[in-house]
Amino acid sequence: MNPHVMVVFGTRPEAIKVAPVVRRLRADHSIDTTVVDTGQHAGLLEPVYATFGFDPDERLDVAVPGQDLTALATRTMTAVGGVIARRRPDLVLVHGDTSAAAVTALAAHYAHVEVAHLEAGLRSADLWSPWPEEANRRVIGQLASVHFAPTQRAADRLLAEGADAAAVHVTGNTVIDALLHTLDAAPPALPAPVQAALDAGRRLVLVTGHRRESWETGLADTAAGIADTVRDRDDVFVWAPLHPNPIVRAAIEPAFAGLDHVLVDAPLDYPTFCRAMQAAHCIVTDSGGVQEEAPTLGTPVLVTRDTTERPEALEAGASRLIGTDRAVVRAELAALLDDDDRYRAMGRAVNPYGDGRAAERVHEVVRAVLGDRAA
Incomplete structure (x- = not known):
């Protein structure tokens, strides 16, 4: 049986940033990959799937007009928790700082499943700005056992907070991979x-x-x-x-x-x-x-x-x-x-966020982590 990674996201920015990683993981037939769209941005993600050539395995339905963050988080955690219980992944991969990412990490933790965090280590040092994203990031940072930091500065923050150095990996930011992939595919004309x-x-x-x-x-x-x-x-x-x-x-x-x-x-x-x-x-x-x-x-x-x-x-x-x-x-x-x-x-400023090969580095680490868990 192959090791199993579950990738969970809820918003369009998350979907764009995880897309290069999903493509890499799905191309690796030694790993079973489940992709979960929570439905938070219902209707906005189909063009993302078309651009990057993949579809989710699970489409949840957490979006309710007018719901506050507490209601959204509650619905998301319940729905994702059910998928984790049914699919039984070895590793859950979340991205960034959304409420979907935070409660998914918590649901995985409750199910005794390890969490990997893409775009880890970002901090504003102000719990209320950006809100609620700064709090979400800190929560995920405490729950994750694998941290994919986009820059050395982000990695240093994680180490200063007590993260295990062996669990922190500087990869660059996957959004650069997504951007270059998209521009290489002949972007459309402007309006x-x-x-x-x-x-x-x-x-x-x-x-x-x-x-x-x-x-x-x-x-x-x-x-x-x-x-x-x-x-x-x-x-x-x-x-x-x-x-x-x-x-x-x-x-x-x-x-x-x-x-x-x-x-x-x-x-x-x-x-x-x-x-x-x-x-x-x-x-x-x-x-x-x-x-x-x-x-x-x-x-x-x-x-x-x-x-x-x-x-x-x-x-x-x-x-x-x-x-x-x-x-x-x-x-x-x-x-x-x-x-x-x-x-x-x-x-003329030099881009500090990577060379467009972040997903490749993430994939290599995920393979190693899942291989260690299976051994």
């Missing part, structure tokens, strides 16, 4: 309004935002700062593909109302988003993944958060942490548009 703006010589500012800690005022203030910057400029086009959450859209859309050089859009599939990052002059975002992806493309990033668990990009000069204050957002975006020296310096 007509965006392409027309680029053809007219306008610089593209790509905007995303969704963090829970910014729902009250941060998203609205960020959007207002961007609108202030570009309102009277004819050399810029803003593209804002927004998260489908109505709270997010209601916070951001009013600031852009009436601006004809702003396109507020639905969420993009991953290939189109990769193409957008590649075409952008700069990106204004609170996304963790974008902070990792954009340096590979030489696209500067303004991070609209007060803290980040990805300081490597800041130290490399690829991104700037600017918060969500309206005046600061306005000033920082204007500087990036008008200061050529600043822009060139950020665009």
Whole structure:
């Protein structure tokens, strides 16, 4: 009987980042691999599966409109716990910092199944920012027996917290694997309004935002700062593909109302988003993944958060942490548009998140771990 690894995820970013690992594991016929989609982002993951050429073995149904985090976590833990009991894996692999990852790790622990953590060791040092992700990461870090750290800094944090050095592996970030795979597959054309703006010589500012800690005022203030910057400029086009959450859209859309050089859009599939990052002059975002992806493309990033668990990009000069204050957002975006020296310096920064071979390294460790367990 082959050793058995179960990969569990619930959101689109998780699915994108685990996809290169799933492809590697499924190609290894000495390992049985079960892929579980919790259904948290129901309807958003089918394009991811098409892009990376795999489907989940289990599709759960934890998404209920309007449920709070406690309800989501409870439903997820119960559903995933049932799959673990039925499938009986030797190792459960989770990614990152979502509530799905945290409660899956706990369900595996309760079932006496070991946990491996992709993108381990990230810390903001602020339990409330990002919320609840920072707490989720710390919980998983305590439960995991295998840690895949994307950088040496992340590995050092785990060691400082008492992780066994033999269990910590520096792999790079799998999102770079995903990005390069997607760009190699001939990304799609940009939407007509965006392409027309680029053809007219306008610089593209790509905007995303969704963090829970910014729902009250941060998203609205960020959007207002961007609108202030570009309102009277004819050399810029803003593209804002927004998260489908109505709270997010209601916070951001009013600031852009009436601006004809702003396109507020639905969420993009991953290939189109990769193409957008590649075409952008700069990106204004609170996304963790974008902070990792954009340096590979030489696209500067303004991070609209007060803290980040990805300081490597800041130290490399690829991104700037600017918060969500309206005046600061306005000033920082204007500087990036008008200061050529600043822009060139950020665009030349070296990507600190790996070489696109992270999934290969993860696969090698998983094989070794499962081989040791079977011995």
